[in-house]
Amino acid sequence: MIVRRPGQIKAAITAVGGYVPDTRLTNHDLEKMVDTTDEWIKSRTGIEARRILKDPKKATSYLAIKACENLIEKTQLDPKTIDMVILATITPDLQVSSTAPYVASQIGATNAFAFDLQAACSGFLYALSVAAGKIAAGHYKKVLVIGADKMSSIVDYKDRTTCIIFGDGGGVALMEPSDNEYGWEDEYFRSDGKGSDYLNMKAGGSLHPTSTSTLEKGWHYLYQDGKNVFKYAVSAMADVGTEIMKRNQLTNKDLKFLVPHQANQRIIEATAKRMGLEEEKVLMNISDYGNTTAATLPLLLHDFEADLKKGDKLVLAAFGGGFTWGAALITWAYN
Amino acid sequence: MIVRRPGQIKAAITAVGGYVPDTRLTNHDLEKMVDTTDEWIKSRTGIEARRILKDPKKATSYLAIKACENLIEKTQLDPKTIDMVILATITPDLQVSSTAPYVASQIGATNAFAFDLQAACSGFLYALSVAAGKIAAGHYKKVLVIGADKMSSIVDYKDRTTCIIFGDGGGVALMEPSDNEYGWEDEYFRSDGKGSDYLNMKAGGSLHPTSTSTLEKGWHYLYQDGKNVFKYAVSAMADVGTEIMKRNQLTNKDLKFLVPHQANQRIIEATAKRMGLEEEKVLMNISDYGNTTAATLPLLLHDFEADLKKGDKLVLAAFGGGFTWGAALITWAYN
Numbered sequence: 001m002i003v004r005r006p007g008q009i010k011a012a013i014t015a016v017g018g019y020v021p022d023t024r025l026t027n028h029d030l031e032k033m034v035d036t037t038d039e040w041i042k043s044r045t046g047i048e049a050r051r052i053l054k055d056p057k058k059a060t061s062y063l064a065i066k067a068c069e070n071l072i073e074k075t076q077l078d079p080k081t082i083d084m085v086i087l088a089t090i091t092p093d094l095q096v097s098s099t100a101p102y103v104a105s106q107i108g109a110t111n112a113f114a115f116d117l118q119a120a121c122s123g124f125l126y127a128l129s130v131a132a133g134k135i136a137a138g139h140y141k142k143v144l145v146i147g148a149d150k151m152s153s154i155v156d157y158k159d160r161t162t163c164i165i166f167g168d169g170g171g172v173a174l175m176e177p178s179d180n181e182y183g184w185e186d187e188y189f190r191s192d193g194k195g196s197d198y199l200n201m202k203a204g205g206s207l208h209p210t211s212t213s214t215l216e217k218g219w220h221y222l223y224q225d226g227k228n229v230f231k232y233a234v235s236a237m238a239d240v241g242t243e244i245m246k247r248n249q250l251t252n253k254d255l256k257f258l259v260p261h262q263a264n265q266r267i268i269e270a271t272a273k274r275m276g277l278e279e280e281k282v283l284m285n286i287s288d289y290g291n292t293t294a295a296t297l298p299l300l301l302h303d304f305e306a307d308l309k310k311g312d313k314l315v316l317a318a319f320g321g322g323f324t325w326g327a328a329l330i331t332w333a334y335n
Numbered sequence: 336m337i338v339r340r341p342g343q344i345k346a347a348i349t350a351v352g353g354y355v356p357d358t359r360l361t362n363h364d365l366e367k368m369v370d371t372t373d374e375w376i377k378s379r380t381g382i383e384a385r386r387i388l389k390d391p392k393k394a395t396s397y398l399a400i401k402a403c404e405n406l407i408e409k410t411q412l413d414p415k416t417i418d419m420v421i422l423a424t425i426t427p428d429l430q431v432s433s434t435a436p437y438v439a440s441q442i443g444a445t446n447a448f449a450f451d452l453q454a455a456c457s458g459f460l461y462a463l464s465v466a467a468g469k470i471a472a473g474h475y476k477k478v479l480v481i482g483a484d485k486m487s488s489i490v491d492y493k494d495r496t497t498c499i500i501f502g503d504g505g506g507v508a509l510m511e512p513s514d515n516e517y518g519w520e521d522e523y524f525r526s527d528g529k530g531s532d533y534l535n536m537k538a539g540g541s542l543h544p545t546s547t548s549t550l551e552k553g554w555h556y557l558y559q560d561g562k563n564v565f566k567y568a569v570s571a572m573a574d575v576g577t578e579i580m581k582r583n584q585l586t587n588k589d590l591k592f593l594v595p596h597q598a599n600q601r602i603i604e605a606t607a608k609r610m611g612l613e614e615e616k617v618l619m620n621i622s623d624y625g626n627t628t629a630a631t632l633p634l635l636l637h638d639f640e641a642d643l644k645k646g647d648k649l650v651l652a653a654f655g656g657g658f659t660w661g662a663a664l665i666t667w668a669y670n
Contacts, residue, residue: 002474003473004473007340008343060540060541091540091541092453092540093542094535094536094543095425095430095489095538095539095540095555096425096535097531097534097656097658098656098657099540100657101527101528101531101657101659103528104526104528105526105527105529106528112525112526113461113524113525114454114657115659117451118452119433119449120431122450126448129469129474130468132474133469133471133472134465134472135472136473136474137343137467137468138339139337139464149541153540153541154430154541154544187474190446190447190448191436191439191440191448192436192440193441196432196436199431200429200431202429202430203539203545204430204538204555205394205426205428205429205430206395206427206484207392207394207396207428207429207488209488209489209555210545210550212550215546215550220539321431322435322436322450323432324433324436324450
């Protein structure tokens with residue numbers, strides 16, 4: 001548990017931004033592509049549409065840059081003052097080199113350093129934790145934390161188990177030293193390597209370098225064993241969510257919102273139920289976006305920014321490939 | 336520049352470990368594979384051999400695990416006490432999900448969370464910075480920072496511009512709160528997105544998803560424009576190395592060692608010359624390992640651990656794909 005020393009800096013999210021492409025791939029569109037129905041998808045996942053970045057010349061960096069531009073425009077942030085840019089993604093533009101330096105250069109963050117962080121659907125949460133560390137340590141003052149994924153670039157649109165789930169999007173949060181008592185309060189993160197069997201993209205790494213054989217097997221597409229991921233996700237997200245509230249002596253009535261990774265509406269509802277939370281305390285935008293992987297949490301903060309008030313207690317929770325999962329308690333630091 | 340508040344925790348490297356495979360791929364071996372000579376390679380790069388993880392069933396995680404096991408064996412560290420595991424790599428086992436959770440599980444770090452960090456040859460340095468932040472902030476007490484790459488999995492052994500350079504290896508450092516006055520003193524990092532044109536692996540990301548066409552073009556292999564990378568590397572590494580010494584009021588005689596990324600002996604020598612450092616202050620092991628990407632810095636610390644004494648001032652410097660680069664000043668914290 002994070003214990004702050006007297007006088008220590010607290011990191012806080014001070015601005016957010018987001019971007020989703022205009023093109024909507026609806027359940028009705030998918031009915032024409034794979035053996036599925038709108039009713040089946042909605043009842044099993046809560047998803048009605050997902051946004052797709054159609055232009056093949058535009059990659060994850062485009063989503064990240066648009067989200068950052070949204071934040072910069074809203075806040076009039078001078079990008080030259082940014083110290084550090086972290087991009088959480090599992091769909092970098094290139095496999096080498098990392099995408100964050102390109103994004104940083106494109107948005108004018110010419111005094112920053114930048115890197116990519118890979119923790120799948122927990123990526124944005126982990127990247128926030130990294131930023132919170134560098135700020136609370138006094139190392140930096142302005143860190144951009146981006147979550148962006150062009151999932152359509154690794155989804156097989158003949159595989160009905162994945163193509164109905166994932167969408168493209170990008171979101172970003174600015175972290176700075178808090179100028180009030182609010183900000184990053186606590187975090188409780190876990191991982192378990194057994195997850196790589198259930199959610200993966202087998203080819204292109206050092207275990208199965210890309211070859212004619214991996215291409216023929218379709219190993220360059222995302223694979224998900226939905227049943228097992230569902231099972232682990234519910235129990236893991238509920239565990240960390242409950243634990244972080246318990247160790248911070250919070251009851252459900254103290255919490256303003258649960259901000260959960262948007263993998264599947266049923267996972268979210270089951271998690272909230274196990275945490276004893278009412279429906280209206282759970283933020284959701286999955287119906288129109290699907291699962292945008294690292295982008296779900298910043299997109300939620302972006303979409304619901306107007307509902308967040310200074311001092312509101314939020315639990316951010318995520319579960320994803322790896323497995324990686326965790327929960328963070330934050331107090332919202334601005335109106 | 337990092338300024339510490341009174342009473343603030345300082346992060347320190349408290350142990351290191353390393354591993355390279357036994358199989359040596361010598362210049363003479365390469366003479367039989369591509370149009371090159373031992374003399375040409377040695378004079379241009381300083382490399383005589385590189386280590387190769389031959390077994391196709393063993394990927395980057397194997398190198399990382401062996402390095403961690405070496406550290407754990409030397410120090411009798413209880414892996415259950417590890418809070419966080421960061422793996423810097425550009426050759427994860429799978430493209431999704433990340434490799435760090437698997438490594439953490441395999442070494443018994445069952446209470447840790449884990450993620451991958453991608454910043455190419457600067458990856459380990461950036462990961463140390465992340466760990467230093469989390470520790471100095473008081474968030475965690477034991478962070479394993481691993482740099483590991485099975486470069487042979489993405490190198491085209493018909494491309495003489497890259498196959499003579501890269502090798503496989505893994506290294507690791509444990510970071511903890513310092514129990515003396517020594518540790519992580521300062522860091523100065525930069526990135527520039529223009530680097531992605533000069534050093535990349537084009538296919539497998541969201542810009543060029545793997546396809547028959549990318550396979551035919553060989554875009555699943557590493558590409559390097561050696562001349563341009565050389566030019567940027569020397570000026571960038573020398574700039575940050577000089578700047579970090581200047582702003583910490585250090586002259587060359589105060590420095591025990593420069594610990595530079597091992598990309599090319601001529602880059603290292605040119606960097607050291609521009610920094611005004613004598614040859615004996617520059618750590619090198621490139622001749623037997625080649626460029627192991629994220630593993631070069633921890634392998635240097637591992638190989639030269641016996642020469643490092645408490646209080647020694649070291650500058651770690653790296654330059655890599657992205658571009659990403661930087662320098663960190665540390666005072667060695669143990670004998």
